[in-house]
Amino acid sequence: MSLPTLWFILIAILFVGYLFLEGFDYGVGMLLPFVGHTDQERRAILATIGPVWDANEVWLITAGGALFAAFPNWYATLFSGFYLGLALLLGGLIVRGVGLEFRSKDAHPRWRHMWDVLIVVGSAIPPVVWGLAMGNLLHGVPINAQMNYVGTFFTLLNPYALVGAVAAVLLFVLHGALYLSLKAPEELRSRAQKAAYTVGIWATVFYFGFVVLSYFYSNFVHTLGVDPGPIPILAGLSMIAIRFLLPGKHYGWAFAATGLTVTLSTASVFLALFPRVMISTLNPHWSLTIYNASSNPYSLKVMTIVAISVLPIVLAYQAWTYWVFRRRIHLEDTFHY
């Protein structure tokens, strides 16, 4: 396997890690006032993600850093091209991050209400932005011969990408609802499960809506064919499986299934792009590929050695924290958040 291909796969893995883990954090954040009605209930809900959300977010930062190191041109084109979208994402992450820490620091109901709203909004923005980004990455964007994005912000707000944004929001709400049904206090389980049922239907509709639109608005079909192969098919199947797991009350399995859907869908997007990383709608020759966007072999080799030696340790201690905090949260606990 060539080094650029290896790094393309590693970037995909980092984005999968980010979307899987922060996916349920975002879902929990969006559901906060709907599943938690009293203040104590909301603190319990935040406690389900409290010990892990920050480390989950580091997956995004690492993905960003790895993109910069391994594919500088991809990093440069993507972030300067999706400029306002990315600024929105960062604004959302800032508001959400300080919200989680600041919410409990004052007992005034208006203060906590304000942060509840901001946590919901800040948790909804990232899925919106990443949904939009996925749609636009698959569809292609106007990129000139110098690899610079030449569209406007409104170019990115096309109907296809907007369907992707809605699908991403709903999928993460579902993912978060299922996480809550496993981790939230017993008293809140039924609310989380009800949310999973209600949102689950719409998540399925928009998810497959986006898949169908992909056959018209992207060249998905040219790269992957009418039979797209096992990964996208399994992604769809696990989405369908959730419809059967929920009535059977297999919430653990349903959570695994949304996780699998997030994982395989992200993998499918990367597969559909490969070996391109950003498609130019102006001229196919102006597209960025893993070859014209990547760093030199020496740099990639150094990064590979670092990644191979550090990533397993990171995975080990991160897994250990999930083990340390495996216990279900109880309403009568004292909460930091």
Add this chain to the structure above:
Amino acid sequence: MSQVGLARLQFGVTTIYHFLFVPITIGMAFMLAILETLYWRNPTDRGRQTINFFGRLFLINFAVGVVTGILQEFQFGMNWSNYSRFVGDVFGAPLAVEALAAFFLESTFLGIWIFGWDRVSPRIHALSMWLVAIGTSLSAFWILTANAFMQEPVGYKIVHGHAEMTNFFALLGNPQLWVEFPHTELAALATGAFVVIGVSAYFLARNRHVEWFRLPFQLGLIVASITSVLVILVGHDQAQHLIVAQPMKMAASEALWHTSALHASWSVVSFFNPATHHTWWSLSIPYLLSILAYNRLSGRVLGISALQHLYVHRYGPGNYVPPVFVTFWAFRFMILIGFLMAILAVWGLILVHKGRVLERPRYLRLMVWATGLPILGNIMGWVMTEVGRQPWIVFGLQKTVDGVSPTVPIGDIWITLIGFALLYGVVALIEVRLLLKFIRLGPGAAEPVPPPTTEFLSVGESL
């Protein structure tokens, strides 16, 4: 304002803001790790309350540092895409390693530390704060590895108009890194110590919770004395390296228009017109610049005009003089602050040694205000090093004007600049209010009372 001007303003505003919080995080993490190690050896209720008290302040500060740090990671791509393309091959690697080796460590073990009091053993708990502290310092190391390359490019070659890494170990052994990192790290440790000293002094001066704050106060003074003296010594090394590596920055920070005499004097203050290169008045100490530059009484230091001439010859036509006014005064204030810090810390340590510090309320009150010194000093140092590097974004390789994103509309930069400035402003106000509130509450304060539940029922239903 031009596109590059706006992009620079945005980078300056967001980076300076971020850098207000980061040194506090680094320094306080170490203070907390020491405090918790002492608590682990001798667990008392008071010790636990002290850790909780400083821990709360640490976390409020940490949250702002983290969220503003995410923006830093992406800002290069947003506003500086040509720079990212030019240098990503070299510059991206330390950033990626920073995330992988440092951010994961600090965020994961901070989670353990906050939520794990009853989940892990006291030893693992104390160890977690040590890992957080190590993570924050590793992060400083890697980001400064990247920055050192911008100051003094090493381990690369230029291929097809962009920099390619040829030697990773050259990046790690960059001489600039080994003066810049110790200086910044020591300053950060001093910052954390001064925060702990300042907060403790607030209580000691009022004779409140004396038993709680005696230990952190003394510990802070020990750390502050050692680090603030060392920071000056390392700063001296850094200045000597600057003479060799970036003489123009040194000349600008001295407002040295013309090459100095053989026995170069150092101006304590100087009033000048940067446009005409005319100095109206200055107060100089003879020989000092030669001593600072070369550790001996004689030695010329190259002036701005000579260097400008040299750079035109080397890099082609252009203006290679950084903003002298900012660089000169940032350098002066940094030095002043550094010496004040060292004097205050050592003086405090002497008072403690004589057992008289509690009888000196004026000293204690002074130390409350001294908390601001390192925070201001950090910014001054950062401004000097970054402004003094101009017009280069990567010294000698790429100019700042050539680094911006060429196709980002100027209106978009305005939107994000104003948006982030407003957001950061509001967050700063809230953060300061919260910090003051929790300082005043003191250690052992009860949790905020949960509000009445009825008001919250309506929120969920109305949303």
